[in-house]
Each structure stands twice: as structure tokens, then as C-alpha cells.
Amino acid sequence: MPRKVMITCAVTGAIHTPSMSPHLPVTPQQIADAAVGAAEAGAALVHIHARDPVTGAPDQSPEAFAPILQSIRQRSDAVVNITTGGSPAMLVEERVGPAERFAPEVASLNMGTMNFGLYPMLDRYDTFQHDWEQPFLDGSRDRPFRNTFSDIEYILTKCAENGTRFEIECYDIGHLYTLAHFADRGLVQPPFLVQSVFGLLGGIGAHPEDVLHMRRTADRLFGDAYEWSVLGAGRNQMNVAVQAVTLGGHARVGLEDSLWLGPGELAPSNAAQVTKLRKMIEALGHAIATPEDARTLLHLKGGDRVDF
Secondary structure, eight states: OOOEEOEEEEOSOSSSOGGGOTTSOOSHHHHHHHHHHHHHHTOSEEEEOOBOTTTOOBOOOHHHHHHHHHHHHHHOOOEEEEOSOOOTTSOHHHHTHHHHHHOOSEEEEEOSOEEOBOGGGGGGOSOOSSTTHHHHHHGGGSOEEOOOHHHHHHHHHHTTTTTOEEEEEESSHHHHHHHHHHHHTTSSOSSEEEEEEESOBTBOOOSHHHHHHHHHHHHHHHTTSEEEEEEEOGGGHHHHHHHHHHTTOEEEESTTTOSEEETTEEOSOHHHHHHHHHHHHHHTTOEEOOHHHHHHHHTOOOGGGSOO
16 A cells, blocks of 8 residues: 655744735735645645734634634644644743633644744845834844743643643754653654754755755654654755655645745645645655644644633
């Protein structure tokens, strides 16, 4: 039987700003439509951030998430993954709010404080639509993305009673060891969904040797107690995804991670990136995992046990 590969789609995120692409979803309806379209194209999981519908600024209030989540659930069986990363400019108490309130099947969880350099993107854009965009990007020169041991434990504790499992986001090798630390303490249970992130300034690079190193280290630490997925930032998106699939892993795409479909070509939608990756996976002889396949692989509680 062909191996089933999970595609995650992160549809908007908090990295790119509205001035960078006219296709970036901003309003609740646009974000929900993007998630549903990605699921219809083959994504088993959709990773959700919310934004201010007027300015496009990241918004981590539960009220901003509610219409997005309700619309997706009414229209799709995809596994919904709510961010607890929010934006690097937010405190952990704000970031965990939507996952604590809505008890999703999956929530993201970052495994370490890091430099999160967005400021090089300023060299590519001359004008911005909104006043917040340029200061937000420039501020990343001196703004660490805080995910201390205390912050991680806080998120795990806040979500402990709602049956949510985690997309463990690992931006460097040390983050794998941090996951092993919390697993040893019994605060997070296998099977782990390890989402390795490559190519963001401040984290591990996107060289094939970096991808191999992350895979080998995770294998040594977690054996068969995890599912490995990757995302490559920007132009690294598809190269890293295909390498990971050949190594037995899964992959994430979406306009959170890259605005592009190919060199010099803006992605017209999240679904377009999912479709491109799906064709690559199927060309390698693998099958696309359905939401139910993902629920089985990750031991999820089921879409009928969320609070939205």
C-alpha cells in the first residue's frame, strides 16, 4: 500500500503583511475560505491564525477566531490546528487564549526562545498599505520570539484538560531536546507531531544536510513515537517538503510560510500550493492522507470534541 503523507496548510500566519501579496487572507471569511479550499485540494490539517479584518495585523483574541473556526467546521472535516505562537510581539497569556477557549484537536507549540528575523523583507518593499507593517518588520531586529521553559509549560498546562494535541514547532536542533525534556516529565505524550522549520533567519538553515540532521536527531530521540513534518520558509518551501517526503515524513505549505508558487510567481491561493505539493507527493508513489488518516496517525480526539 502507498504510504499516506499528511499535508498541513498554514493559510495566513503572522509573518507576512498585506502589502506583500494581494492573495494573503485577512478577513475571517477570506481565512476560512482559504482553509476550506486548501482542505479540498488535499490538506488534512489547516493551521489557523486570525487577523484584524481592516488592517491585517495579527489578532490573537478568541473573538477574532470564532467566526473563522465556525465557518471551517460547517464546511470541512479538516483537522483544525490553532496557533499558540500568535505573533512574536505577543505575550504567552494572549497567545494561548484561542486554544484554551476552543479546545481544538491540534494546537501549535513552539519549543524555544529565538531570534526571529523578519527585517530583511524590508529590502523588498518600497511602500506599505498600513502603518503597523514597517515597524513590525523592523522591530524584529531587537525582538526575540519568547518561548521559555515556563511559557511552554504554561501552554501545556492550560491545554491539559481539553484533549488538544500539539504541532511541536522546532526551529533548531536544541528544540528537539526541549521536547524530549517535556516528554520525560510527562507533560506531553506521544505520538508527537514534530514540525521542523527550516530557512527562517534565527533558526536552522534549509540546506539538505540541515534537513537530514534534524531527521536523524529526532529519530534518535523519539524512535517510532513521532510523525515528522517540515516546512521550508520562502523559496525553500517545496525543496524541503520533497526531501522530507523522500525521508518518510510529511509536509506543510501555505501563505504563512511562503507567498510564492514558483520563482517570481506569487501563489494565487493556499490551495495552489497544496495542489503543487500533492502532485509531487503522488509522483513519488505516495498517497495523500485524509483528515481521518491524520486523526489515526496522531491519536486525535476527533472533530466532534472541539468547542467551536
